[in-house]
Amino acid sequence: MKLLRVGSAGEEVPAVLDEDGRAFALSGLTNDIDGAFLASDGIDRVRAALTAGVLPPVDLTGLRVGAPVGRPGKIVCVGLNYCDHAEETGAAVPELPVVFMKDPSTMIGPYDRVLIPRGSVKTDWEVELAVVIGRKARYLGHPDEAAGHIAGYAISNDVSEREFQLEFSTQWDLGKSCETFNPLGPWLVTADEVDDVQSLGLRLAVNGDARQNGNTKNMIFDVAYLIWYLSQYMVLNPGDVINTGTPAGVALGLPGTPYLRAGDTVELSIDGLGVQRQTFINA
Structure with a gap:
């Protein structure tokens, strides 16, 4: 579903x-x-x-599509989780997951406008597979247990301001938690509909020009491992969202590629999870 x-x-x-x-x-x-x-x-x-057959039909024509999950308790993010992305940014391939948090209030609908922060010159894009937790996960004994704690999957755009993230502070959160910086959706696709979560194509284009074209098979740490690993350090509650990392092709890793400006449009897709599209405007 x-x-x-x-x-x-x-x-x-x-x-x-x-x-x-x-x-x-x-x-x-x-x-x-x-x-x-x-x-x-x-x-x-x-x-x-x-x-x-007891549910009433509904006409979605003209209705805004919001994020498919009400505001989560937390958005947990994993950085540098694709080798090609680590390479393009000049970072070492991590031996353990790089974990940071994102303000849950950043979550917006998949077609909502994204605000470029005041003073921003390096607002960047990141197509990511988002995992939505369906059952509390704490101290899981093995990654094999993770599947029973997943409600489903969605597309996430982990929008980032690179100057705020990497130059103004040693904490990534400043460049990750700006308002509207986490479009999610259009759907929460239930886990049973995804045959192999580690074989999904991810794509992103800016103003129609392809920027990212990756596959979840190239994750350094797969979905099951990430849920197991995170459960050792925090309780994952139903409704929590995990952004699992982005493949190569972000502006940060493409010298000469312009960062996002007002009027730009970004379109993202992941196999089986739909398409989302945002226009960027000045805050």
Whole structure:
């Protein structure tokens, strides 16, 4: 299934798409797609209702698509998780995951406008596979246990301001947590719909020009390992989001390639997870 949230910002309502792309309202089952919904076997309840044919159809025409998950407790990010991205930025391939946090309030819809921060000259793009946690994960014994804690997957744009991130501070968060810096969606694709999460193509274009073209098979640390690893140091709660890293092709790693400016458009896609598109404007 593909879960989504539609409506004005802050007033989104939940819906589901069936295998034929038809949309149905979830208002009778839940008020939102969030941690509480996921923790209470919400996905199984939606699947059962969809099979039973009791969900009312809904027309999505003209409706804004929001992030497919209500504001998470945390967004955990993994840096330098593709060898080619580490190489292009001049960084050593990490022996352990590089972990940082992103302000959950950065999350916006997949087609919302992104604000270039005041004073920014190095706003950059990053297409990433996002993992949404469906069941609490703490001190997992082995990466093989991770699958049972995944609700699904989505496209994430881990927008970054490189000067804030790397030149103004030793902490990456300043360049990662600017407002609107985490478009997510359009859907939360449930885990059962993804046959092999380590074989998904990721693509990103700026103003129609291809910039990134990678594959999750080239992750240094795969999804299962990341969930296991993070669970040793923090509790992953239902609704939390993990951005799993980006392949090569960011402006930081392409000398002479301009960073984003007002009016630029960025389009991202991941196999089976849909497409998102943002226009960038000045804050």
